[in-house]
Amino acid sequence: MAASNRIKAEMYILFSCNAWHEYSSFEPKAVFSSIEKAADFLQKNRRKLKLEEDDIECFRQHSQTQGGNTNYLVQSCPYNPVRARDLE
DSSP: OOGGGSOOOEEEEEEEEOTTOOGGGOEEEEEESSHHHHHHHHHHTTTTTTOOHHHHHHHHHHSBOOSSSSEEEEEEEESSOSSGGGGO
């Protein structure tokens, strides 16, 4: 199968982090099949996670929250890559 025809399967890891989004503060929270599912999770658990509607909207637009002591962001990760170059 040509590389251009190969479907790139990805998973999306939701992290919590500090206000400055420093890598050293990243803590994995959950894995999702899409960014939309991660956003839906945050929406459903908004009160428990102490998020405002504006935070959810920011996440939907930018794949991250901003301005809180604890923020959330999502990063994609290839699912079962076949070759090292599939990680690029």
